[in-house]
Amino acid sequence: MVDPTAKEDLSSTLDSSLYDDVQALFKEMKSESCSHKGMLVWNLQRKVEVNPSCSLSIISILVQNLEKTLTTVSKLHENEAYMSVNPVLHTLYYVVIQAGVTIPKGLYHKAYQCLGKLLILPSPYSTVALHTLRSIKMELTAPGSLYLKRVIAEQNIKNEHFAAREKVFVLADPAVFSVSLEAKVRAYLEVSRRLTNTRTMEKSVLCRVLETGLGMTCQSSRLAQALEVLQNHDVRQYFQDVVETVKQSLQHGPGSRADYLKELKQIYKHILDASEKDVLNDEQGPVYSTMVPLPEMNFLMWTDEEMLWNLLTDFALPSGSKSIKDGKERISRDSGIVKDLKDSDDAEQLPYTAEKTLRERRNALKNSKSAEKLSLMKEKMKEDVTGNSPLLKEERSHTARVVVLGDDSTLGKLTKAYYIIRNKEAKRNMLTKKLDLQLYYIPVSDAEASLSSPVSYTDTFKAALTGDESRLSLASCLERVDPWYSVNVSSLGAAIPTLPELPSVSRKPTELSLYLLDTLCYYLRCGTQPVNLPVYSVKMTLSNSDLAVEELFVSHVEADIPDFRHLKDRQQREPSVRQKKSSVELFGVVLSATLSKRDVKGEASMTWRVVITSEPAASASGESYLTASFDSLNPAYSTKIETRNISIRTMEQRTLCVCLDKDPRRIYTNVQKIEISPCLDPGCTIRCRYSIGSEQELPLSKYLDKVMSLPINSFSGVSM
Numbered sequence: 204m205v206d207p208t209a210k211e212d213l214s215s216t217l218d219s220s221l222y223d224d225v226q227a228l229f230k231e232m233k234s235e236s237c238s239h240k241g242m243l244v245w246n247l248q249r250k251v252e253v254n255p256s257c258s259l260s261i262i263s264i265l266v267q268n269l270e271k272t273l274t275t276v277s278k279l280h281e282n283e284a285y286m287s288v289n290p291v292l293h294t295l296y297y298v299v300i301q302a303g304v305t306i307p308k309g310l311y312h313k314a315y316q317c318l319g320k321l322l323i324l325p326s327p328y329s330t331v332a333l334h335t336l337r338s339i340k341m342e343l344t345a346p347g348s349l350y351l352k353r354v355i356a357e358q359n360i361k362n363e364h365f366a367a368r369e370k371v372f373v374l375a376d377p378a379v380f381s382v383s384l385e386a387k388v389r390a391y392l393e394v395s396r397r398l399t400n401t402r403t404m405e406k407s408v409l410c411r412v413l414e415t416g417l418g419m420t421c422q423s424s425r426l427a428q429a430l431e432v433l434q435n436h437d438v439r440q441y442f443q444d445v446v447e448t449v450k451q452s453l454q455h456g457p458g459s460r461a462d463y464l465k466e467l468k469q470i471y472k473h474i475l476d477a478s479e480k481d482v483l484n485d486e487q488g489p490v491y492s493t494m495v496p497l498p499e500m501n502f503l504m505w506t507d508e509e510m511l512w513n514l515l516t517d518f519a520l521p522s523g524s525k526s527i528k529d530g531k532e533r534i535s536r537d538s539g540i541v542k543d544l545k546d547s548d549d550a551e552q553l554p555y556t557a558e559k560t561l562r563e564r565r566n567a568l569k570n571s572k573s574a575e576k577l578s579l580m581k582e583k584m585k586e587d588v589t590g591n592s593p594l595l596k597e598e599r600s601h602t603a604r605v606v607v608l609g610d611d612s613t614l615g616k617l618t619k620a621y622y623i624i625r626n627k628e629a630k631r632n633m634l635t636k637k638l639d640l641q642l643y644y645i646p647v648s649d650a651e652a653s654l655s656s657p658v659s660y661t662d663t664f665k666a667a668l669t670g671d672e673s674r675l676s677l678a679s680c681l682e683r684v685d686p687w688y689s690v691n692v693s694s695l696g697a698a699i700p701t702l703p704e705l706p707s708v709s710r711k712p713t714e715l716s717l718y719l720l721d722t723l724c725y726y727l728r729c730g731t732q733p734v735n736l737p738v739y740s741v742k743m744t745l746s747n748s749d750l751a752v753e754e755l756f757v758s759h760v761e762a763d764i765p766d767f768r769h770l771k772d773r774q775q776r777e778p779s780v781r782q783k784k785s786s787v788e789l790f791g792v793v794l795s796a797t798l799s800k801r802d803v804k805g806e807a808s809m810t811w812r813v814v815i816t817s818e819p820a821a822s823a824s825g826e827s828y829l830t831a832s833f834d835s836l837n838p839a840y841s842t843k844i845e846t847r848n849i850s851i852r853t854m855e856q857r858t859l860c861v862c863l864d865k866d867p868r869r870i871y872t873n874v875q876k877i878e879i880s881p882c883l884d885p886g887c888t889i890r891c892r893y894s895i896g897s898e899q900e901l902p903l904s905k906y907l908d909k910v911m912s913l914p915i916n917s918f919s920g921v922s923m
Contacts, residue, residue, distance in 0.1 A: 218260045224250070225264050228294070229287050241694035244725065245718050247294070251301050252494050258302035259310065265295045266314050273320055288321065288328045289919045290687045292335045293729040299342060300349045300728075303411060303493030305418035311343050327732050327920035334731065345452040345463050347412035350495060353728070355446070356602070357498035358404050362443060364450040366600040370518050371498050371727065374505040376609035376616065378868065379647055385504060388608075390705045391719050392500040394712045399499060403491070405442040406430045409474075411493040412445050416467045426471070427491055429478035437477060444470050497720050498727075505613075511605065511620040512627065519601040519638040599639045604727050606643040608699070610674040611758045614644065615864025618738055618757040618913050622885070625911065629885040642733075643726060644915045646678035646696040674865055677736065677758050680819055684734055685919040692730075695722045732920025735912035736819050737827040737881060744876040746858050752871060754863055755882055756817075757913055762851070762859040762877060763812040764794075767836075794833070797850040809835040813851060815879065820921070827910075829879065852876040884911035 228243045251258050268291050276285050295314070299306070318339065321332035341348050354360065356367040373392060375385060409430060414421050430438060448470070452463035503510075607617050621642070628635050678696070682689035698719075705713060712720075736757055743752045794810050812834040820827040828845050835841045852875060853859055859874040887909040 218264075221250070221257060221260050222264050225261065225268065225294075229268075229290055241691050241698075241722060242718070244294075244691055245721055248297070248301065248721055248725070251298055252492075255303035255493065258298050258304060259306060261298050262295065262302075262306065262310060262314065265291055265298070266310075266317050269295075269317050269321065273317070276324070285324060285328055286686065288324065289331050289685075290690075292318075292321075292331045293687070293918055296335050296338055297725065297729060299338065300353060301494055303414065305346065305415055306342070308343065311339055315339050315343070330732065330920070331918075340457070341453065344457045344460055345416075345449050347415035348449045348453060350411050350415070350493075351408055351446065351449055353495055354404060354408055358399060358401070358496065360401060360404060360408075362446045364446050367602065368600060369498065369602045369604060371500050371604045371606065372511075372514055373500050373502045373606045373608065373723075374511070375502070375647075376607075376613040377504050377506065378866070379609040379613060380504070384700060384702075387702050387704055388699060389502050391702060391716045392502045394716045395497040395500045395720055398497055398712070402435060402438065404496060405438055407491045407493065407496070409438070409442055409445060410491045412449070413467055413471050414493065416464055417471060420468075421471060425475065429474050430491075432478050433474070441470060441474055495724075495728075497724060500720070500723070505607075505616070508616065508620045508623060511617075512624055515603055515624070515634055515638060515640065518603055519634055599637055601637055602639045602641060604641045604643065606645060606723070606727070608645050608647045608696070610646065610648050610865070611677055612674070612864050612866035612868070614677055614736070614757055614913070614915075615755075615866050615869065617642070617644075618755050618864075621913055622738070622755055622882070622911065626885040641731075642913070642915055643730060644678070644681070645692055645699070645723075645726075646675045647699050648674050648696075676816070680736075681734055681915065681917055684921060685917040687918040688730075691722060691918070692726055695719070695726075726916075730916040730918050732917055733914035734819070734917050734921055735914050737817060738911045738913055739817065739829070739879055740882040741861075741863065742878040743861060743871055743874045744852075744878075745871075746856075746873045746875040754869070754871075756863045758817050758864050760815040760861065760863055760877070760879065761812065761865070762815075762861045762874070764810075764853070764857055765860050765872075766857060767811040795852050795854060796831070796833075796844075798844070798846045798848065809837050809840045811836060815849070818845075827881075848880045850876065850878045881910040883909050 224243070224247055228247060247261070251261065269288070272285055272288055272291070315336065318332050318336040322329050322336075324332065338349055352365060352367070355362060355365050356369045359368050359370075375388065377385075380388070406427075410423065410426060413426060414423055433441075445467070448463060448466040452459045452466075455462075503514075505511075607613055609616075624634070624640075627633075634640070678693060682693055702715065702719070705716065738755055738757055741754045741756055741760065743754065744750075745752065794813065810833045814832045814834065816830050816832075818828050818830055826847075828847055829849065830843060830845055831849055832843045833841060851859075858872070859877065861871045861874050861877060863869040863871075
């Protein structure tokens, strides 16, 4: 017989150990130097997997932590007082969805009441609290429903009641990833494919939902035996019955919990009765994991900007839409403008009249082009107000989770790809109505990667592009906004270049491969709050030519004067040598800058380089702006300005060499003038359909921030 006192001591010891683990977890967020950053989160997840019953203690500890935070907030009223709120909320959500045991209603109600009090906090804390509260409410109504919906979406399990489908694309930049690093990361991520099987998933879902809902009345071993001997079509039918039961319960609300549990009992009884003849009482049944299985990771080397568009359309659009995806659509191609009709191969040449034009413009709205643009504008307005885009999310059956691995230059590449998508959607809205696009970023820098470029770049740019800190400036911005991003994502990115090769003979996943996959999944499932990075357009006028190159950047522009590099090199070799008058005369005024919004003009003497960096509102605590640093050989002439628009031109027939987003693949030479301004979102360019001759913007346009931004998901988003 077990001594009750010993059992209590064991439970008390376990709770004390878990309490220490949770406290250490959130102390890590404040630690600048941690040798195992991110590992504590993963270790806590592993404890829940090995011993599901400990999830009850962890939930209780997390709720206590939130209650203490509420007390502190009410006294201090400072942002720092609730910096740990979101990490606690994300951990609470993750433990609930991973817990394979019945969680008492009383504990759920306690968590629910605490979460309700957190709604008074400013965004994004209240936003994450609301999401967690809704998840708890869903579990109270239909225990096991969070797990069921997550598995169905991630594993793309066909069913008649939940249409959600998700796909994960992991895109690595060849400019950052060496061949050896690519092979290692691919081997680690492909472990997820070996751990998925549809039939096993259906059995796992049945076990998890029935065990969570029925509690002690469900004999786990007996249920596993029954599912093992049943035919696949029978398992499939019971799975569909459980899915239908969950769907109905969620539709009817909290009052349907009793009916939900009654239905689960009936399904459980039917399973046991159907397999009674084939099950041996003394036989041990198989063990089905009740943890949320890993989604399939589609790892790809990102070779061109159109690749992302092609991946998304192949996933979200039916195969019959191939001609549309290739940009060869012919249906409703016209915009209501007569010249567009003339450009169409199938369009009949019509006489131009004002009356006919007005009628055609009216019909164009019915042909959905303007209506489709309106949906893009509505989505943009939602993003501006909430930082997220809930528009039609329930109606969007597909979610693409795109994870980008690389440095600042990779985010510049993502910016161009995202602009291409927005531009195509502005012309014909195909993806936005059906696809929810979520962007994730893991900062990775590999010093051994070969940075190949069709254009030879200078030693000056080589020096600027070396060093992790300078190449990961946007990651530093995300870390300042969201310390939990630093703990989990940046630490994962730092570990990737040091991954050892996986043993080829090993069939089971190693601990390191599970750490990589589990941490990535934690980011995918909990990193739902976007940080909007402003995008800027660059117009470069080339010398001795009327041509102008239009580009985009998201982090950094560097422009130097090749003629003066040797003077800078000589100064670095001989720093004590004073500038002679002849040097000043040689330089003179070589750059002219104009800040167009303030109509301010200036001249930069002895300047050999200009570095323009983006300061997102997320980290600038206000409006986004640009910092332009004019570097001079004489420090007395160096200057720095802040602006949103700037135009720089050379004088005395000099030219600039320009590099965008620290990317050696995006270097432009013989540039005489650069003009930088916030990039306008292509989805916000709709015009009034009644205007003839001069175009007129729609009335709602004045309420819309038309500047395009790149939404990168984090755990906290931006504090408003």
